[in-house]
Amino acid sequence: MSKILEKIDAEQRKPADQIPDFKIGDTVDVHVRIREGDKERIQVYSGVVISRKGHGARENFTVRRISYGEGVERVFPIHSPNLAKIELNRRGKIRRAKLYYLRELAGKKSRIKESRD
Amino acid sequence: MNALIGRKLGMTQVFDQTGAQVPVTVIQAGPCVVVQRKTLEKDGYEAVQIGYEEQKETRLTRPVAGHFRKGGITPRRVLREVRLEEGGSDTKVGDVFSAEIFEGAGFVDVIATTKGRGFQGVVRRHGMIGGRASHGSGNHRKPGSIGMREHPGRIFKNKRMPGHMGSTQVTTQNLELVQVRKDDNLLLVRGSVPGPKGGIILVRKSIKKASRAS
Numbered sequence: 001m002s003k004i005l006e007k008i009d010a011e012q013r014k015p016a017d018q019i020p021d022f023k024i025g026d027t028v029d030v031h032v033r034i035r036e037g038d039k040e041r042i043q044v045y046s047g048v049v050i051s052r053k054g055h056g057a058r059e060n061f062t063v064r065r066i067s068y069g070e071g072v073e074r075v076f077p078i079h080s081p082n083l084a085k086i087e088l089n090r091r092g093k094i095r096r097a098k099l100y101y102l103r104e105l106a107g108k109k110s111r112i113k114e115s116r117d
Numbered sequence: 118m119n120a121l122i123g124r125k126l127g128m129t130q131v132f133d134q135t136g137a138q139v140p141v142t143v144i145q146a147g148p149c150v151v152v153q154r155k156t157l158e159k160d161g162y163e164a165v166q167i168g169y170e171e172q173k174e175t176r177l178t179r180p181v182a183g184h185f186r187k188g189g190i191t192p193r194r195v196l197r198e199v200r201l202e203e204g205g206s207d208t209k210v211g212d213v214f215s216a217e218i219f220e221g222a223g224f225v226d227v228i229a230t231t232k233g234r235g236f237q238g239v240v241r242r243h244g245m246i247g248g249r250a251s252h253g254s255g256n257h258r259k260p261g262s263i264g265m266r267e268h269p270g271r272i273f274k275n276k277r278m279p280g281h282m283g284s285t286q287v288t289t290q291n292l293e294l295v296q297v298r299k300d301d302n303l304l305l306v307r308g309s310v311p312g313p314k315g316g317i318i319l320v321r322k323s324i325k326k327a328s329r330a331s
Contacts, residue, residue, distance in 0.1 A: 002127060002314075003128060004143060004145070004301065004303065005143055006130050008129055008131070008143060008305075009129055012129075012130070012131055012132055033136070035135070057129070057130065057131075057132075058130060058138075069122050074318055077132075077138060079132070079135045080132060080136050080138075081132055082135075082136035088225055
């Protein structure tokens with residue numbers, strides 16, 4: 001990538017201290033800014049990170065949760081200004097790079113062990 | 118001035134005020150210097166010839182070197198001619214323009230040469246759908262019938278057939294200007310622009326969509 005593109009990309013990224021070092025398998029709370037008319041409020045969406053991909057300002061991650069018995073997945077750009085905060089709640093111990101297999105599982109089988117380190 | 122020569126640097130993305138991701142092409146536009154001023158009296162129409170990027174004099178042919186010497190301009194790599202905008206009649210040889218002329222322009226057109234694709238079939242070149250893939254058809258990416266019978270007894274001109282694709286001049290109109298960075302002479306334009314990274318392009322203020330300011 002050219003130096004100029006690199007610079008523009010860097011401007012779009014958030015400072016590193018605003019993004020916790022979360023990995024795939026972790027459980028996170030994502031604080032999303034929602035605009036309704038001219039009012040702004042924050043909604044918290046929590047679930048398991050099942051994928052994290054892309055690089056630079058384009059990096060994004062997928063959070064899966066079970067909402068009223070239905071699986072819901074949302075993809076967020078990590079550096080989006082609409083994300084007020086990402087909170088890391090629990091580290092997961094996993095053996096896959098992407099946890100897409102969770103889509104086929106429910107209940108006890110879809111649990112992820114907590115990592116102890 | 119309403120147009121500049123530049124280079125396409127590549128694509129990336131930026132976040133807009135609402136937090137949406139906007140795909141942008143980064144263009145290095147200018148600085149361009151006026152090399153020649155064509156006038157109604159002398160040339161029959163009003164235009165300016167602009168030059169972009171310095172060039173070693175040893176790389177020029179002698180006629181071209183003389184063309185630069187006449188205007189007292191150091192040699193340039195690329196020359197393009199653009200029509201004079203209204204009220205620009207005081208533009209003279211030696212004037213330098215940079216990306217700030219696009220501030221408030223709103224939309225731009227980009228003229229460039231597309232990437233060469235070589236000899237391509239009818240499916241890729243013209244978007245034909247070809248024949249059936251399976252059940253023994255054998256007619257996979259063929260164009261099908263190209264004409265009728267003894268009457269008219271010939272193939273019509275401009276019948277879409279295989280051939281060379283790309284390396285043609287293309288104008289992409291009405292591209293939204295997302296950002297103008299006059300410090301680095303950069304333009305960020307929403308969407309894609311013809312040609313390879315590093316390719317020479319001509320950027321001009323949109324002729325169909327006027328600026329929001331004026």
